[in-house]
Amino acid sequence: MRLILLGPPGSGKGTQAQRLVQQYGIVQLSTGDMLRAAVAAQTPIGLKAKDIMAAGGLVPDEVVVGIIADRIEQPDAANGFILDGFPRTVPQAEALDALLKQKQMKLDAVIELRVNEGVLLERVERRAAETRARGEAVRADDTPEVLTKRLASYRDQTAPLIHYYSDHRMLATVDGMMPIEQVTEEIGRILAAVGKTGGNRAAKKASPAKRSAKAPGKTGPAKSAKKAAKKAPKATAPAKKAVKKSAKTARKAVKTTPKKASKASKKAARPAAKATRGTRKTSAKAAKKRAAR
Numbered sequence: 001m002r003l004i005l006l007g008p009p010g011s012g013k014g015t016q017a018q019r020l021v022q023q024y025g026i027v028q029l030s031t032g033d034m035l036r037a038a039v040a041a042q043t044p045i046g047l048k049a050k051d052i053m054a055a056g057g058l059v060p061d062e063v064v065v066g067i068i069a070d071r072i073e074q075p076d077a078a079n080g081f082i083l084d085g086f087p088r089t090v091p092q093a094e095a096l097d098a099l100l101k102q103k104q105m106k107l108d109a110v111i112e113l114r115v116n117e118g119v120l121l122e123r124v125e126r127r128a129a130e131t132r133a134r135g136e137a138v139r140a141d142d143t144p145e146v147l148t149k150r151l152a153s154y155r156d157q158t159a160p161l162i163h164y165y166s167d168h169r170m171l172a173t174v175d176g177m178m179p180i181e182q183v184t185e186e187i188g189r190i191l192a193a194v195g196k197t198g199g200n201r202a203a204k205k206a207s208p209a210k211r212s213a214k215a216p217g218k219t220g221p222a223k224s225a226k227k228a229a230k231k232a233p234k235a236t237a238p239a240k241k242a243v244k245k246s247a248k249t250a251r252k253a254v255k256t257t258p259k260k261a262s263k264a265s266k267k268a269a270r271p272a273a274k275a276t277r278g279t280r281k282t283s284a285k286a287a288k289k290r291a292a293r
């Protein structure tokens with residue numbers, strides 16, 4: 001299973017990702033964790049990222065895309081992965097699409113954790129206090145001042161991904177204000193609807209009929225994308241070579257995405273997105289009803 005968790009800092013992505021790791025036997029790929037490890041190890045990437053992260057900005061797209069391109073090829077990710085904190089910009093999402101297509105991998109879902117901004121500061125402060133109480137080092141960016149900047153980065157650069165994945169009929173939104181357990185159950189229901197079950201109660205409860213409930217990603221454009229992917233020639237290069245090549249392609253995708261063109265295509269896609277949003281809501285409602293039965 002391949003999944004993206006989307007949400008502002010403090011929305012609970014890390015907490016939910018850890019639970020999904022247990023339930024589905026997949027790995028959590030957090031670019032934030034990877035970058036923090038790089039900073040601690042003082043690698044060239046870490047040195048580059050350190051000040052940007054401490055200030056609440058975003059590390060350059062090609063850096064994180066390169067990290068992810070290498071990481072998803074590792075054997076422990078073969079069973080699936082949860083992307084937590086990536087993609088964080090539209091060019092990163094486009095690069096990820098290119099990367100997955102090249103590796104003949106498919107995303108199963110993009111789950112947005114929606115929360116009121118008002119609670120985020122409180123949550124992040126609580127996290128910092130708990131970390132301190134455990135005697136561990138508090139993240140340099142878990143301060144009210146930097147959080148404000150991280151939230152601004154989220155609003156400006158990451159929130160547009162909600163439209164991006166909604167336009168691609170991949171998005172499912174969960175109310176991240178609910179208690180942790182309920183958020184987990186809701187995610188379990190969404191994953192069951194795309195045919196993925198874990199060891200959790202919510203997923204076990206779903207009958208095969210319920211599991212076949214149509215998920216947003218299984219309709220319309222996704223179908224033709226599937227067909228196209230099937231037609232694509234199989235990669236024959238040795239794994240190592242393929243990793244390098246795909247990282248290169250992904251980086252190229254980041255570099256070559258013309259800002260103007262993506263803006264224009266976004267504009268063009270808007271009316272269509274509006275039109276599909278209605279049907280999505282209805283089908284989500286229907287799926288919910290079915291699941292409740």
Ligand code: ADP
Binds near residue numbers: 060
């Ligand atoms: P958050 O709690 O804000 O979601 P993360 O642990 O995901 O924190 O990320 C911490 C910092 O690492 C970010 O503020 C940013 O500087 C950097 N970072 C993580 N992922 C990315 C990414 N995909 N693109 C750019 N920068 C990233």
